[in-house]
Amino acid sequence: MADLRIDFAGIKSGNPFWLASGPPTNTGYQVQRAFEAGWGGAVWKTLGEPVINVTSRFSGMHYGSQRVAGFNNIELITDRPLEINLQEIEETKVNYPDHTIIASLMVEPKREKWHEIVKKVEAAGVDGLELNFGCPHGMAERGMGAASGQVPELVEKQTCWAKEAAETPVIVKLTPNITDITATAYAASQGGADAISMINTINSLMGVDLDTWNTIPNVAGKGTHGGYCGPAVKPIALSMVAECARDPDISVPISGIGGIENWRDAAEFMLMGASCVQICTAAMHHGFRIVEDLIDGLNNYLDSKGIASVMDLVGQSVPKYMSWGDLDLNHKRVARINLDQCIHCNKCYIACEDAAHQCIEWFVDAKGKRALKVREEDCVGCNLCSIVCPAEGAIHMIDQPGEFPMTWNERQHLIHTIGG
Amino acid sequence: MHEHTQFMNEKVKIDQILQRSYLIISIEENLSGTFVTVQPQGEQESPPGTVHLVTADGRRYLTSRLFERKRVHAQKSENTAR
Amino acid sequence: MNASAATDLWKVFDEIHPDLKPKQVMEEANRCLFCFDAPCTKACPTGIDVPSFIRKIATGNLKGSARVIMEANPMGATCARVCPTEELCEGACVLGEASLPVMIGDLQKHATNWAMKNHPQLFEAGKPSGREIAIVGAGPAGLSAARQLARFGHQVTIYEKREKPGGLDTYGIVPFRLPQKVALWEADQVEQLGVMIKTGIAVGRDISADFIQTHFDAVMLAVGMADVPDLGIPGEELDGVFSALELIEKVKDGQVTDRFMGRTAIVVGAGNTAIDAATTLKRLGATRVQMIYRRTESEMTAYPAEYRFAKEDGITCSWLTQPKKVIGDTAGRVTGVECARMRLGKPDGSGRRRPIEIENSNFLLEADIFVKAIGQGRHTSLIDAFRLKHDHGIVSVDARTFQTSDPNVFAAGDVTFGNGSGEATVVAAAQQGKLAALAIHRQLMSRV
Structure with missing residues (x-):
């Protein structure tokens, strides 16, 4: 059994799986159920001046027969008074002293407002604070959430204010609704953040009802943009984590959030630099018990790799992530079809023919049966055929012994030397 | 014509440039591809010629060979320095 | 009841x-x-x-x-x-x-x-061509051809001797596999394109072949096959002997009888129609239904899924069994069937092993219902009325042009199937009708 305990910016936790701030962490009842199920920590639903929510708040993006490939919400922060939340936090902390509770906070961008809330929640015994600079909907219209999270100066200043009052670690949760997340990540670290977490939800409109022409979801026939999350956003979140992890100017720990559903996703985020992960949509889709396989699967994975502590996983893939200009142009990879596994759906053929480099051809095999093969000299190794192939093992991408490496940056440098 | 065949034609030209001791005067890249201006070594009088490379593999191959040559040179001079 | x-x-x-x-x-x-x-x-x-x-x-x-x-x-x-x-x-x-x-x-x-x-309108009739085509028979091949011809813009009249269109789909496949309304909907789709389906008109009885041949630009014969033929054994006239198609037709048309309640039935044949008859008898209350076939399970022509279905219904099979005589009581009612045991010899013309009777193997199967499901007969006299070349009722057609020996008369569907050419399935008939329509269209449009 590997050691799943983590130390995240000084916050100790039994495992790296925290419930992200959201509907599942709305009450003490829910958070205690989650801790009972095995979650290492929970980021309490964002505290602030209690809101009034609309009904019809969520919507799902279903893909084929798969429900909830993506998820969208227009729910705001907590709609319960601070005192009630703090009372429940205290009670939860008493009942589950070894579990991590982080308070997510959102107030107006004013120094005294931050001081006030930080002091109050710390008095309730939280293990850390997460500043919500991310929610893209509703709160942003009031100058909070993503509205302040999109301006690096505001991020830095508010982090500073929170830090002035805070005794526990301050995590800054970043919005993805920005061109370059490293700008706000850097601002947070300059403001004194002990850690950053990402991503919050992405601006989204889930759909339009083709019968009523209403937005999805709609409130009395009207709609607004929401925040998008769920499995579909994982690649976006992962790249943002990776960008921050590889940036030498951002040296604070990262909590990875965005589309994480299972231990595999979690391991990927950790390899890319996250030292803990937060999960919300998957718990909303399946309930808290998904944590069982998160723990068990990660444990077995670490054991199979001979890794003693999950912390040893953190950041291992970061050096492999770089700028396009540093990739090897001379690397040669080609597709090869394994006819033993091929089920003859011909999807690779039409994909290559219509959308790639027309290098998959028909031939008649020894038994007189029509089959497909790759004309390897014209294959650019794009992977499309292997992506569309539904038969496991029918198309392999083969790395070929190539010339010595040459990157784009090296090449351009060379050309300039010759030219000039 | 398959792109590979087109590349093989360009490769022949590139190999000629590199083997017959041409002097590469400049490599210019623009919307039409790569233009390599060359002059036979020791024949400074004759006007320079231009090779137009169209295929991605051709453009990659040319610089790759040059880069390799540069590295080998660098290696040699490093060895000599020792 | x-x-x-x-x-x-x-x-x-x-x-x-x-x-x-x-x-x-x-x-x-x-x-x-x-x-x-x-x-x-x-x-x-x-x-x-x-x-x-x-x-x-x-x-x-x-x-x-x-x-x-x-x-x-x-x-x-x-x-x-x-x-x-x-x-x-x-x-x-x-x-x-x-x-x-x-x-x-x-x-x-x-x-x-x-x-x-x-009820969406799935297809539209084509721009009127001024050509008129008669189709004899509103089964799958005829309807399929009519649908296509109407889309080409031709005026199509179908003559159908039964009260409803659809042919075997309407009358010859058990309702628990194919409800009649499905076949009637398909016919209705064809009618909506302006095709006239004249039901209850038998060519040769109500209208002559000559009339059709002289009044239309082209004629298509799609009359399918006839009723189950006699076995040619003694006792076929007895009370309790039925044709499988006649039996299926009744239930398909909604006529339920208690005639078979508690009876023991024997069905001779091993095709899909035999199975349809056997499963129908079970549903009509027959206690025991046994299928008898002169060959074995491997030669039976019923689809495997149909055979499985029959077995699930509790229907038994007696292979290598040939009926020799239907036996009746003094009142003329069936009491049993005398059968002979068979063995398989060398393959015959159909590629299947020929059944040979074993001498002195006769035995009696008790039954009060005997149903014949040994394939279908041919509409030879109708084909003769059109003066077409045929082989035992199978009309000869050009595989490409669908023309019969009379270049103005085309044929498709079961009337052309047999002797190893084509397969008598609904899907094959539909395809033939479609292709024949195209051939007729090309032929008509190439005429000046």
């Missing part, structure tokens, strides 16, 4: 195979890989673009889906129910090896059910 008992009895003839539930439809439709150059399409005798119609189901475009199906196969709703899909489209599905084939037949049923329920 009182009215409510009759209603209950009728329930056993409801379609057995359930429709897919909405969620099953979406799961199944989304399982389709949308293969390129798809083997299912190639395996379909009418060439339905299966991936296309399934994708349209998945996107909620059911009208488009039904159109893709019915475009290729004017009997698409019938074929969704009666095609041997495990040997055709589903047998070819590439997922068959990897997991399970997509339920193509069931999805086809779903899309065509939608069309039956929502």
